[in-house]
Amino acid sequence: MTAETSTRSVIVEREFPHPPEKLWRALTESSLIEQWLMKNDFQPVKGQVFSLRSTPVPNWDGVINCKVVALEAHKTLSYTWGTMGSESVVTWTLTPTESGTHVRVEQAGFRPDQEANFKGAQYGWKKFLGSLERVVGEMK
Amino acid sequence: MRVLFPSGLRDFLLTIHNRLVMVLVMPNAADNLFRALADPTRRAIFERLTRDGGQTVHALTVGAGVSQPMVSKHLSALKRARLVRNRRKGRETHYQARPEALAPLVDWIGHYSAFWQDKFDQLENVLERMDKE
Numbered sequence: 001m002t003a004e005t006s007t008r009s010v011i012v013e014r015e016f017p018h019p020p021e022k023l024w025r026a027l028t029e030s031s032l033i034e035q036w037l038m039k040n041d042f043q044p045v046k047g048q049v050f051s052l053r054s055t056p057v058p059n060w061d062g063v064i065n066c067k068v069v070a071l072e073a074h075k076t077l078s079y080t081w082g083t084m085g086s087e088s089v090v091t092w093t094l095t096p097t098e099s100g101t102h103v104r105v106e107q108a109g110f111r112p113d114q115e116a117n118f119k120g121a122q123y124g125w126k127k128f129l130g131s132l133e134r135v136v137g138e139m140k
Numbered sequence: 141m142r143v144l145f146p147s148g149l150r151d152f153l154l155t156i157h158n159r160l161v162m163v164l165v166m167p168n169a170a171d172n173l174f175r176a177l178a179d180p181t182r183r184a185i186f187e188r189l190t191r192d193g194g195q196t197v198h199a200l201t202v203g204a205g206v207s208q209p210m211v212s213k214h215l216s217a218l219k220r221a222r223l224v225r226n227r228r229k230g231r232e233t234h235y236q237a238r239p240e241a242l243a244p245l246v247d248w249i250g251h252y253s254a255f256w257q258d259k260f261d262q263l264e265n266v267l268e269r270m271d272k273e
Contacts, residue, residue, distance in 0.1 A: 010252040010253045010256065012253060012256040012257055012260060014260050016263075016264065016267060018267045022267060022270060023267070025270070026263060026266050026267055026270065032266055032270070035262070035265075035266045035269075036259060036262035036263040036265070036266045037259055037262075037263075103260070103263075105256050105260075107252055107256070
């Protein structure tokens with residue numbers, strides 16, 4: 001283990017053949033957000049507290065607590081992502097392109113100890129976890 | 141390799157980690173986990189508890205392919221790794237799975253990456269539908 005104190009992020013990017021205005025609606029209108037992310041009471045107001053609600057499963061109520069920290073119409077939207085005592089920040093950036101919009105989402109603020117250091121362990125964990133997850137997924 | 145999850149469970153997995161990372165002293169806990177799950181019989185017992193719910197040692201022995209003392213031994217190893225908990229009920233001991241103990245093994249950064257990829261796919265569908273409205 002290193003003494004690293006910086007945090008880590010996840011970045012996912014994709015280009016969509018749609019204009020930024022339309023992307024913005026999908027990212028900021030509650031009924032549209034529900035269709036691709038989760039049930040929510042989002043409002044596009046800086047400082048607004050909202051929650052995302054996934055299907056509850058054993059040991060988790062399915063709630064993610066969020067707060068809008070920044071927004072600039074058709075360009076950028078940022079909110080906190082808090083679950084069970086841990087918080088990260090999700091930031092959306094829209095950039096117009098010739099054929100649509102480049103969308104970048106960054107989820108930042110993971111501490112190094114939140115990245116499991118066991119990737120590549122020789123036990124075939126992923127396979128095992130895969131089947132375990134299937135099983136747990138079928139639990140009532 | 142990318143593992144696909146039922147969405148509810150993936151959200152759950154993403155979350156339990158945050159809670160447990162603070163509880164589990166990573167190196168020791170992970171060692172116990174690796175050791176406990178390296179054995180296929182133990183893994184099968186654990187999966188069965190996860191799939192079918194809590195059971196007695198006796199019930200677990202049926203179909204385990206090993207003797208009851210061996211099943212008990214495996215359960216002790218799972219308990220040391222905090223993968224199961226037990227309680228006595230009369231003369232029987234009931235065991236229950238604690239799947240949340242797997243949290244240290246999960247690559248959270250990777251899962252969030254898969255999570256957003258998945259959400260992007262759904263976002264794409266929503267954008268297509270918006271055209272038709």
